[in-house]
Amino acid sequence: MDAIDLQHVRDDFPVTRRMLYLDAAHQTPLATSIRRGIEAFLEESNENAGPKPVWLGRVEAVRARAAAFLGAAPQELAFTKNTSEGLNIAANALPLAAGDNVLMIEGDHPNNAYAWLNLARKGVEVRFIRLHDGVADATLFAPHIDARTRVISMSHVTFHAGHVHDLASIGALCRERGLYFVVDAMQSVGVVPIDVKALGISLLAAGCHKGLLVPQGLGLLYADARLTDLQPAYLAWASLARPPADLIANPADLAPAPGAARFELGNFNLPDIHALDKALDLIEGIGITNVHAHMQMLGDRLIEHLDRFGIGLVGPRTRAHRAHIYVLDLPAEPWLAYFAQHNVRVSPERDGIRISFGIFNTREDVDRLAGLIYSHSPDRWADLSPADFRLTA
Numbered sequence: 001m002d003a004i005d006l007q008h009v010r011d012d013f014p015v016t017r018r019m020l021y022l023d024a025a026h027q028t029p030l031a032t033s034i035r036r037g038i039e040a041f042l043e044e045s046n047e048n049a050g051p052k053p054v055w056l057g058r059v060e061a062v063r064a065r066a067a068a069f070l071g072a073a074p075q076e077l078a079f080t081k082n083t084s085e086g087l088n089i090a091a092n093a094l095p096l097a098a099g100d101n102v103l104m105i106e107g108d109h110p111n112n113a114y115a116w117l118n119l120a121r122k123g124v125e126v127r128f129i130r131l132h133d134g135v136a137d138a139t140l141f142a143p144h145i146d147a148r149t150r151v152i153s154m155s156h157v158t159f160h161a162g163h164v165h166d167l168a169s170i171g172a173l174c175r176e177r178g179l180y181f182v183v184d185a186m187q188s189v190g191v192v193p194i195d196v197k198a199l200g201i202s203l204l205a206a207g208c209h210k211g212l213l214v215p216q217g218l219g220l221l222y223a224d225a226r227l228t229d230l231q232p233a234y235l236a237w238a239s240l241a242r243p244p245a246d247l248i249a250n251p252a253d254l255a256p257a258p259g260a261a262r263f264e265l266g267n268f269n270l271p272d273i274h275a276l277d278k279a280l281d282l283i284e285g286i287g288i289t290n291v292h293a294h295m296q297m298l299g300d301r302l303i304e305h306l307d308r309f310g311i312g313l314v315g316p317r318t319r320a321h322r323a324h325i326y327v328l329d330l331p332a333e334p335w336l337a338y339f340a341q342h343n344v345r346v347s348p349e350r351d352g353i354r355i356s357f358g359i360f361n362t363r364e365d366v367d368r369l370a371g372l373i374y375s376h377s378p379d380r381w382a383d384l385s386p387a388d389f390r391l392t393a
C-alpha cells in the first residue's frame with residue numbers, strides 16, 4: 001500500500017512519462033516546479049540584471065530554510081559547490097596535528113576519503129575499518145579509538161549498497177570520547193530525516209543534486225556553532241568578520257566571520273539557491289518522514305520481487321537500515337544494456353545493478369521493473385508466471 005498519494009508529485013517530473021527512472025542516487029531529474037523557480041530568477045536577470053539585494057535576501061531566507069531542514073541554525077550553514085568541497089573544508093578547518101588519526105569505513109565514497117587522505121602532508125593518518133555485516137554503529141568504531149584519534153568521518157547512506165548507518169550511536173560515541181563527527185550526507189539529505197543536533201554531528205557536507213532535487217553545483221555545509229576553533233583554509237572579503245566597507249584589503253584584520261559564513265567565498269550559485277527554495281517546498285509539502293517511508297515501502301516491494309526471483313540484495317534488508325538505494329546481485333553484463341534497451345535508467349554498481357528511488361517513483365514502477373526482469377529470461381523463472389508481476393490495485 002502506498003504510504004501517501006504522490007501522484008501530483010509524479011506529475012511534476014516529466015521524466016516519468018519518458019522512461020522508468022530508477023537512478024535518483026545518481027542524479028535527480030528536474031521537477032517542473034523547480035525549473036520554474038530557476039526560470040523566474042533567469043527572467044529577473046534577463047530583464048533587470050537584478051536586483052541583487054533582493055537575491056541576497058532570498059539567499060538568507062533559503063539558508064534559514066535549509067538550516068531548519070537539518071535541525072541547525074542559519075549561521076551554522078554555508079553554501080558550497082558540492083559534497084567534496086564541504087568535506088575538504090571540514091578536513092582542513094579542524095585543528096589536527098601530525099600523529100592524529102581519522103577513522104573511516106573501508107570503501108566509503110572516495111570524495112570523503114581523499115579529503116582526509118590529503119592530510120597525510122600534515123602527518124595525519126587515515127585508518128580504514130572494515131564493515132563485515134549490517135550497518136556501522138558505535139561498536140564498529142569503539143575498539144579502534146586510541147589517544148590520537150580525533151575524527152570519525154563517514155557517509156550517512158552508502159552510495160554502493162544503500163546502508164543507512166546508525167549515526168545516533170556513533171554521534172554519542174564521538175561526544176563521549178571528544179571526537180569530531182563528520183558526515184557525508186550526499187545520499188541521505190532529502191531522503192532520510194536528519195537532525196544534526198540529535199545525531200551529534202560536528203560537520204556535515206552534502207550536494208543538492210540528488211535528494212534535494214536541485215541541478216548540480218550547489219552544496220551545503222553544516223558546522224556546529226560550538227566549534228569556534230575551525231579555521232577556513234581560504235579567505236575572501238565575504239568570509240571575514242569585518243569585511244572592509246571601502247573594499248580595500250586590511251592586512252591587520254583577518255578575523256574570519258563567526259559561524260559557517262567563514263567558509264563562504266565570493267558570489268553564490270543563485271540559480272540553484274532559487275531552485276532549492278522550490279525543492280524545499282516540494283519536499284516539505286510531502287514531509288521528509290513520509291519521503292523516507294515511501295522509499296522504504298518501494299524497497300519492501302522490490303525485495304518481495306527479488307525473493308521470488310531468488311536474486312540477492314547486496315545491501316541491508318532490514319527496513320531501519322535501508323532507504324532508497326538497492327543493489328541487485330545481477331551482473332552489469334547483460335543487465336545494464338537490457339534495461340537501457342527497455343528505457344529503464346539504473347546504474348552499474350560495484351556489486352551489481354543499482355536501483356535508486358526518487359519521490360516520483362511508485363509501486364507500479366517497481367512492478368514494471370520486476371516484469372522486465374521476468375521477461376528477460378522467463379525460462380529461468382519457469383515456476384513463476386507473468387501474472388505474478390501484474391500491477392497491483
Ligand SMILES: Cc1ncc(COP(=O)(O)O)c(C=O)c1O
Nearest residue numbers: 082083084109111155159186207
Ligand atoms: C556518498 C557520496 N558522497 C559524495 C558524492 C559526490 O560528491 P560531490 O557532491 O562532491 O560530487 C556522491 C555521489 O555522487 C556520494 O554518493
